[in-house]
Structure formats: structure tokens, C-alpha cells
Amino acid sequence: MQKKARRRKRPAPCRSIEIIIEGLGARGDGVARDDDGRPVHVPGALPGEKWRADLAGGKVLRAEMLRSSPLRRAPFCPHYQGCGGCRAQHLAEDFYGEWKRDMVRQALSRAGLAMVDVAPLYRLRGEGAGRRRVEWALLRDRAGQVKLGYRQRGSHHVVDIGECAIVEADIAALIAPLKGLAAALLQPGEQGGCRITLSDSGTDLLLKLPRLPDLEERERLTAFARARDCARLCVQTGAEMPETVLQQRQPLVRFCGVAVPIPPDCFLQASRAADRVLAELAGLSSAGGREGTMAADLFSGVGTFSFALHRAGARVLACEADEAAVAAMQAGINRAQLGNIAVSRRDLFRQPLLVDELNRFSCVLFDPPRAGAREQVETLAASKVAEVIAISCNPASFARDMAILVGGGYRLERVVPVDQFPYSRHVEVVARLSRGA
Ligand SMILES: C[S@@+](CC[C@H](N)C(=O)[O-])C[C@H]1O[C@@H](n2cnc3c(N)ncnc32)[C@H](O)[C@@H]1O
Known part of the structure; x- marks a missing residue:
């Protein structure tokens, strides 16, 4: 039987429109309506603002702000543009609370x-209002460069960060050392991740790796955890249970004075x-x-x-x-x-x-x-x-x-x-x- 030739989907035609943002959606996008009354979601836009948007099939390909709103404020993080983490930094205080x-x-x-x-x-x-738990992606690209950070919004792309304002200082201080560690553990093209929890008895670090570390890599991990006085360092591959590489102290979290010995990666x-x-x-x-x-x-x-x-x-x-x-x-x-x-x-x-x-x-x-x-x-x-x-x-x-x-x-x-x-x-x-x- 002859196979039917697959028809290539024609790309949706692109058009450019000017819109006034009417409100904010649940994801923090500005929402406007096109000429036919269909909703248009514009990332980073605020109510009352005027934008020009290039649309294809209802999706915004590019957007440019033509008039800004008094509800806008300058984002505090240098990674705001790319990072998928804190997307609502551009909202003025009161407006943010109401949203x-x-x-x-x-x-x-x-x-x-x-x-x-x-x-x-x-x-x-x-005191204590910064995040005590975080998960970051780790990636060593084909050129050998290590990236550590959150995923870009709507994609798997890892946005490399040098700092993170929302985590406790002891977590932020691990960003650079973790990149050094990942450079030694990941081959070019490999990905992993890290979950960090600040317990009351020290840092509990879980590294997600594409394969279990060999002896030399275990020694490197142990040296890393000792140098940073981590309470515990575990590794995990796929859906396997985390394996403890080094535990210097039991990670403990106190609730109303009761010390609970937490398991790796717990809520x-x-x-x-x-x-x-x-x-x-x-x-x-x-x-x-x-x-x-x-x-x-x-x-x-x-x-x-x-x-x-x-x-x-x-x-x-x-x-x-x-x-x-x-x-x-x-x-x-x-x-x-x-x-x-x-x-x-x-x-x-x-x-x-x-x-x-x-x-x-x-x-x-x-x-x-x-x-x-x-x-x-x-x-x-x-x-x-x-x-x-x-x-x-x-x-x-x-x-x-x-x-x-x-x-x-x-x-x-x-x-x-x-x-x-x-x-x-x-x-x-x-x-x-x-x-x-
Ligand atoms: C949002 S966490 C809250 C945990 C705890 N209340 C706290 O504040 O630390 C939800 C909890 O529900 C648990 N959980 C999830 N599915 C469950 C189920 N079907 N039955 C009972 N517990 C469940 C999870 O393991 C997790 O510990």
C-alpha cells in the first residue's frame, strides 16, 4: 500500500496589533483582547499599558511596550528577564498584594x-523569611560550560544564575561551589539537579546525577561536603532512593522545640x-x-x-x-x-x-x-x-x-x-x- 505523503502544517500567519492590557492572568501575564475579542496573553505586561504584539495562531511571538503603567516597578533581580523563578517582580507592592x-x-x-x-x-x-528549600537544575553544555539555575519559563532551557535573592544566604553561597562540583561530575551534554534544604543542624544537599558516582567522584563529593560543613550529602539517580555519601550530623528541624530528624528530600x-x-x-x-x-x-x-x-x-x-x-x-x-x-x-x-x-x-x-x-x-x-x-x-x-x-x-x-x-x-x-x- 502506498503511504500518503504527510502534509506539512503551514505556519500560522503572523500579524501585528496594538492592544491595551485589561488585567492580569493567574500566571502573572497581562491579558488583553484582539480585534475579535479573543484573549491575548502578554508576559510581563500590566493593566493599563499599551503594547504592540506580533501574534501567530493566537500566541504572542514578540511584544514591545509602548506605554507603561504606574503599577510597574523595576525588578530587583539581574536574572529577571530570562529566569522562570520570580515572574512577578515588576508589580508595585499594593497591586501585587491585590493580585x-x-x-x-x-x-x-x-x-x-x-x-x-x-x-x-x-x-x-x-528573619527566616527567605526560602530554606530550593531545587535548581544543573547542566553541562556541549562546550563544557556549567549552568545552574531555574528553567526558563515555558521551556527546559536552564537559565544560569550567579545569585538568587529569594533563598537564605547559606543556600545562595553554594551557587558558585556547586557549579565547580558539577563541572567535575557531569560530562558535556549531561544534566542533573540539586535540592538544598537548610536544616537546623546544617545544610542537607541532594544531588541528582545521570549515573552513580565512582570512587574518585565520591571522594570529591565527600571533600565538598566537608569543606562546606554540610550536615549530609546524598546522591540520587532517576527514581532510585537517595543514597547518603556523607553524613556529618543528622539533619534536624525543630517544630515548637521538638527536633525531628528529617529524611532526604522531605516536605x-x-x-x-x-x-x-x-x-x-x-x-x-x-x-x-x-x-x-x-x-x-x-x-x-x-x-x-x-x-x-x-x-x-x-x-x-x-x-x-x-x-x-x-x-x-x-x-x-x-x-x-x-x-x-x-x-x-x-x-x-x-x-x-x-x-x-x-x-x-x-x-x-x-x-x-x-x-x-x-x-x-x-x-x-x-x-x-x-x-x-x-x-x-x-x-x-x-x-x-x-x-x-x-x-x-x-x-x-x-x-x-x-x-x-x-x-x-x-x-x-x-x-x-x-x-x-
Ligand atoms: C503540603 S504537604 C503538608 C505537610 C505538612 N502539613 C507540613 O506542613 O509540613 C502535603 C503532605 O501530604 C502528604 N500526602 C500526599 N498524598 C497523600 C495521601 N494520599 N494521603 C496522606 N498524605 C498524603 C505528602 O506526603 C505531604 O507530606
Whole structure:
């Protein structure tokens, strides 16, 4: 049989239009309309600005600003133009706060909760407000040059950075040394990555490599970790478990004074300030405020909120699916010899706490992954739990979960957006719900 000749797709014709930006999209792009009323997304543009855009098939190929907005300010980072990291640096302070608040308002409105009042964006400031966790890509190009940084927006291209303003200083200080290390570990054309966590007992470094290091490379890694006094250095290839190359000290993170020995690559809130502020906004800042009550912390990780609930005097059950996180939290409980706090390994998507189990608690806190906690909130909505605290990094799944709880008779009392990921398009939310007696 004769094969049909494949027709080449004709490139969409290019046209140039002048547009006025009407608003900001969820990714921080300026949004305008073309002559036919179709939305046009212009990266880096702000409401009220006039731009000329070259369009092909609805996509902006090139854009040039013709008139700027008073809502614009100069980005503080020299890598702003290329780097996909902090895309919202050009927004003036107040406008930036309203943009993030509005993301939460709009998500609630789409879920049928337009009447809910959303508090102004809570900004993290001061000591410990920089990121304590970061993941950077590593690449040695064909010419042998090493690049370290975030991926360019919408592409796999690695934007090489020399500094990063959003991480803690101890992380930023590793940029140049890590490039030197990568030059010795990667062959031209090879890629890897690094995840850095600042624990309270030192840096926990996980290197993602295309293959396991040989003896000589292990010696180099060990020397690197010793020279920078890293608490631990692990390597990982593909989806394999991380392998520890050197551990000088157990990486520990303290939650309300309880030292938890964290596993490599575990979930932590992005900054130390976030641990404190999120607990405060959840109503868990005071010691003893919940004496003798029963509380559940669902999707508990290594115990960020469990230990805050425990310090407030509650008897706590923590539930979490990740084996290493559960073991770490248990080790923290054992080391501190705490009573009245237990952790259970449980997949809450497949096996949510049932209504009878939930009814033992006067307070349930949940902090799920981006997908939200649909299965769990469905049983929660049918429970008698008096107080529910929701923490989320995704306004869309948060709003959906709130609608289920409100449908079950809960009152959504307080919604506070928190700027846990400054200058990115991400926003954290803390909410409190109650059920009348
Ligand atoms: C956003 S993190 C919150 C962790 C913790 N609350 C904290 O603040 O450190 C979400 C947690 O949910 C856990 N998780 C993901 N899927 C889960 C599931 N199906 N059942 C239970 N836990 C799950 C993850 O392992 C992670 O620890």
C-alpha cells in the first residue's frame, strides 16, 4: 500500500496589533483582547499599558511596550528577564498584594463562594523569611560550560544564575561551589539537579546525577561536603532512593522545640517564618490554648502543625502517607518522649478518616498536596467536628474543598492568603471553618 505523503502544517500567519492590557492572568501575564475579542496573553505586561504584539495562531511571538503603567516597578533581580523563578517582580507592592488576594477570591467565586470575605495578603518578613528549600537544575553544555539555575519559563532551557535573592544566604553561597562540583561530575551534554534544604543542624544537599558516582567522584563529593560543613550529602539517580555519601550530623528541624530528624528530600514549608506564621494564623500560636481537646492533623508531613497542636495542649493524631515522613515524625516524638501524640501511616485519598473516626475530634486540620483533599472533606462535611482548619497551596482545590464543607453545613469564618512564595504566581491559604452547636 502506498503511504500518503504527510502534509506539512503551514505556519500560522503572523500579524501585528496594538492592544491595551485589561488585567492580569493567574500566571502573572497581562491579558488583553484582539480585534475579535479573543484573549491575548502578554508576559510581563500590566493593566493599563499599551503594547504592540506580533501574534501567530493566537500566541504572542514578540511584544514591545509602548506605554507603561504606574503599577510597574523595576525588578530587583539581574536574572529577571530570562529566569522562570520570580515572574512577578515588576508589580508595585499594593497591586501585587491585590493580585494574589484576587486569585483566592476568584477561585472561591468559581466554586460558588463569591460572598466569602478574603483577608489582605499576609506578607512574610524579617528573619527566616527567605526560602530554606530550593531545587535548581544543573547542566553541562556541549562546550563544557556549567549552568545552574531555574528553567526558563515555558521551556527546559536552564537559565544560569550567579545569585538568587529569594533563598537564605547559606543556600545562595553554594551557587558558585556547586557549579565547580558539577563541572567535575557531569560530562558535556549531561544534566542533573540539586535540592538544598537548610536544616537546623546544617545544610542537607541532594544531588541528582545521570549515573552513580565512582570512587574518585565520591571522594570529591565527600571533600565538598566537608569543606562546606554540610550536615549530609546524598546522591540520587532517576527514581532510585537517595543514597547518603556523607553524613556529618543528622539533619534536624525543630517544630515548637521538638527536633525531628528529617529524611532526604522531605516536605517542609518553604521558609522558617512560614512554619510560625501559618501556625499563628491557624490559631495554634499559644501554648495551652487547647488543653485536653482532641485534634487530628491530616497530611501531616513530618509534623509541622502536629507539634503546634500538641504545644497548644491538644491530644493529637497525625495521618500521613509518606513512610519516611511518618518515621521521621515518630523519631521526633520518641526523642522528645512526648505523650498524647501519635502518627499513623495512611493514604487519605484511598482511606479517608470516616465520619465515626472524625467525630472523636473537636478540631481537624488538613494541609493536602496541590490536588486537595476531596475524599477526606467529603466525610468531614458529614461529621460533627466543631472546628476545621484548612491550609492549602492551591486556591482552586482549596475552593472546591471549601464548597464541599460549606455544603455540609460548615461556616467559612476566615480566609487568609499568605505570601509563602514571594514574586511567584503561587499563594498559600489558611482558613478556619466552624460548625454551630
Ligand atoms: C503540603 S504537604 C503538608 C505537610 C505538612 N502539613 C507540613 O506542613 O509540613 C502535603 C503532605 O501530604 C502528604 N500526602 C500526599 N498524598 C497523600 C495521601 N494520599 N494521603 C496522606 N498524605 C498524603 C505528602 O506526603 C505531604 O507530606
